[in-house]
Amino acid sequence: MDLQAVRTFVAVAESGQFQKAAADLSVTQQAVSKRIATLEQALGVRLFTRAPRGAEPTIDGQAFLPHARELLRVAERARASVRPGRRPLRVDVIASRTAQSSLMRGFHRAHPETDLDVMTLFDIDTAVTAIRSGAIDASFRAVAAPGRLLPEDIESVRVLDEPLQLLVGPAHVLANARSVTLAQLVGHRIWMPGIAPGTEWGAYYDDLVAEFGLTIEATGPNFGSDALLDTIADTPALATFMGEHSRLIWPAGHGLRRIPVTDPTPVYPHSLLWHRDNPHPALTTLRTHLTATTAGHDAAGTWVPGWALPR
Structure with a gap:
């Protein structure tokens, strides 16, 4: 034709x-x-x-x-x-300080010869559209969220289960705890203004709330992680969740505490998505690297939503 x-x-x-x-x-x-x-x-x-x-x-x-x-x-x-390597490998991560960015930094250290473009798209629908159009080569997402099954031409593999931690200020009642159980968090206010309805992370936290009776508030504008950390440090009644591998820096005077969550440990299931016909040679290198360097946590003692892509 x-x-x-x-x-x-x-x-x-x-x-x-x-x-x-x-x-x-x-x-x-x-x-x-x-x-x-x-x-x-x-x-x-x-x-x-x-x-x-x-x-x-x-x-x-x-x-x-x-x-x-x-x-x-x-x-x-x-x-x-037939023109491999003539453009960077384009990979989408949710945010620059997340575990996904850490995975890409690890890949870059292991393969410095690979040109990379790391970008941030909003949600899984936007990412899938960009993958199918060729705008990006791969995306880190939690799949498949309820009602958002992937198209047949999109491949995916679960690459990392990231434990959640509780972040509190120095005056919070749990500030001195070595760990907290999900049952202990019932009744506490957990503030997460970055949760957006209809996103895969919104679906994740909706299920976490429904399963364990937690109180997660997404009220107020999202001014970014710095503003969130300032508020948590200054407000004894508030806490927030963050990934174990999230790289956040705050002033020493904030006195923030990162506390492991247990019994069970909620883990966020990161998956890599790509188009099955994508010919970029570095995509195979990335997939091989992730397979060799990441490992999920034992199923016993952890929790993920029922819709999460199986390992």
């Missing part, structure tokens, strides 16, 4: 006008019409009908459109497969 004609078809379908598609493709409108006619002849169907405002896909055109887009994505991946 003529990929140039397929690309032209997608341009017309998305712009709704032959003239606009011609401008976007830097060709004449006559060339656009000729390519569409050639494609229609090859397929044996009409792809567009003329409308007052331009061109509208026929029923056959609507049916062909997602396949046309996939053809273009496959073509781009095929081109990328």
Whole structure:
């Protein structure tokens, strides 16, 4: 199939006008019409009908459109497969101070020859869309959250179970505890303004609350980790959860305490997601590195939501 004609078809379908598609493709409108006619002849169907405002896909055109887009994505991946290493490996992490960033720093130390672009996307839907479009090569996420099963072309593997810790200020009633159980946290106010409804971490904490009767408040604007640490240090009634591998720095005067949570230990299940046809050679290197250097915690004594991707 003529990929140039397929690309032209997608341009017309998305712009709704032959003239606009011609401008976007830097060709004449006559060339656009000729390519569409050639494609229609090859397929044996009409792809567009003329409308007052331009061109509208026929029923056959609507049916062909997602396949046309996939053809273009496959073509781009095929081109990328013969120019390995010409661009950095693009990996998404939730935030710069999380365990995911620590995993990428470890990978960079082990493979300094690999060019990396580390970025932060908002949620799993955004990340999956970016993976499928080729905007990124991989993403660290908790999958599969309720109602968010991954598309068939997205591969995933659970790479790290990160224990949660309780973070409290020096005047908190639990400040001197060597560890706390989840049962001991019932009735305490746990403040986490970064929780966003509909995200995978929102689903994780919703299940944690439902399972153990905790009180997690997500009220107020999220001004970032520094503001959160200031508030926890100054407010004896508040605590927050943080990952064991999160790298946070606070002033010495804050006197914050990181306390292990037990019986059971809630762990956050980090998984790596990628497109099954991604040809970037460094992606295989990253997956091999994570397999060799990460290990989950024993299932006994830990808790994850029932929807978490199995190890």
